[in-house]
Amino acid sequence: SQQGEEDPQALSIQEGENATMNCSYKTSINNLQWYRQNSGRGLVHLILIRSNEREKHSGRLRVTLDTSKKSSSLLITASRAADTASYFCATEGYSTLTFGKGTMLLVSP
Amino acid sequence: DVKVTQSSRYLVKRTGEKVFLECVQDMDHENMFWYRQDPGLGLRLIYFSYDVKMKEKGDIPEGYSVSREKKERFSLILESASTNQTSMYLCASTLDRAAYEQYFGPGTRLTVT
Numbered sequence: 001s002q003q004g005e006e007d008p009q010a011l012s013i014q015e016g017e018n019a020t021m022n023c024s025y026k027t028s029i030n031n032l033q034w035y036r037q038n039s040g041r042g043l044v045h046l047i048l049i050r051s052n053e054r055e056k057h058s059g060r061l062r063v064t065l066d067t068s069k070k071s072s073s074l075l076i077t078a079s080r081a082a083d084t085a086s087y088f089c090a091t092e093g094y095s096t097l098t099f100g101k102g103t104m105l106l107v108s109p
Numbered sequence: 110d111v112k113v114t115q116s117s118r119y120l121v122k123r124t125g126e127k128v129f130l131e132c133v134q135d136m137d138h139e140n141m142f143w144y145r146q147d148p149g150l151g152l153r154l155i156y157f158s159y160d161v162k163m164k165e166k167g168d169i170p171e172g173y174s175v176s177r178e179k180k181e182r183f184s185l186i187l188e189s190a191s192t193n194q195t196s197m198y199l200c201a202s203t204l205d206r207a208a209y210e211q212y213f214g215p216g217t218r219l220t221v222t
Contacts, residue, residue, distance in 0.1 A: 031209060042113070042199055042213030043152075088151070090211075095140060095159060096167065097211060101151035 004032070004072075004089040004100035012106045019076040021103040023089030024069075032065060032072050033090045033097065043088065046074075079107045112136070113214035115200055121220045128187040130217050132200030140203040141183035142211065143167075143175065145196040152199065158183055190221045 004025045013019055023032070031050045035043040049056045049065045049072065056063045062075040076083055086104045090097040116131035132141065142157040144167075154167030156175040164175050172194060176184045183202075187194055197218050201211040 033209060035211075040197075040216065040218070042215045043201075043211070044213070045210045048209055092209060095165075096142070096154055096157060097209075098154075099144075099152040101149065 004091050004098065006087070006089055006100045006103040008103060009101070010104045010106070012108065013079060015079060015081055015107055015109050017079055017107075019079050019083070019105055019107070021074050021087055021105070023072045023074070023100060025072075025089075025091050026070065029067070029091050031092060033092075034061075034063060034072075034074050035088045035090060035099070037086045037088065037102070039085070046087075076105075079105075081107050081109050083107050113200060113202055113212050115198075115214040115217050117217050118215060119218050119220075121222065122187075122190050123222055124191060126187075126190050126221075128190050128219065128221075130185040130187075130198055130200075130219070132183045132185070132202075132214055133181050134183075134202040134212070135181065136202070136204075136212075137180065138202035138212070139180070139205045141177065142201040142203075143173075143183065143185045144199045144201065145169070145194075146199055146216075147196050155185065190219075192221050195219060195221045 004023045007022045033048045034046045037043045060077045065072045086102040088102045090099045113134045143155045144152045158164045158177045174186045200214040
């Protein structure tokens with residue numbers, strides 16, 4: 001099954017800075033999703049972008065999708081310590097999702 | 110709000126024991142999933158179910174079985190636990206096959222000694 005791959009594996013920034021993480025995937029998709037996971041907890045859905053969309057916003061989140069490059073990026077603006085978490089992209093299969101290995105974001109006060 | 114609950118947050122079992130991990134969702138979702146999460150490997154799908162008494166193998170079903178007798182409950186069974194099944198186990202659900210957003214439970218950290 002295809003799998004998204006996030007980059008970088010880990011990212012450390014100061015509060016107030018922007019955080020950008022990227023996801024690459026291998027085959028055509030209908031949509032791509034981003035999830036957040038706080039340490040030792042379940043995943044929480046953040047945003048879904050469809051293959052015919054190039055950019056989507058949700059609060060301080062901005063997601064872009066470039067289907068020609070088979071890549072997506074998640075931008076968190078004006079980051080806060082509470083944004084510290086792992087972030088995963090997910091691509092859909094047959095009624096299932098395939099998750100990448102995640103980017104671990106650390107936001108220091 | 111959708112709520113997905115898992116029976117235990119932490120579980121310690123011995124090698125060879127039969128282990129049951131329970132997952133319950135309260136929003137009448139059709140699809141339910143079991144994943145395991147390991148450092149460096151991300152989330153991997155073990156089994157999923159799109160209806161009562163239906164089950165489908167995921168990417169790593171070996172050593173596991175599942176049961177879905179009621180729509181809201183999806184159980185993962187380790188027939189004979191082994192140390193390589195020490196992991197974080199996550200349950201998730203979606204409304205139906207056309208729904209994309211998955212709702213996750215808090216996870217069960219299983220240690221097999």
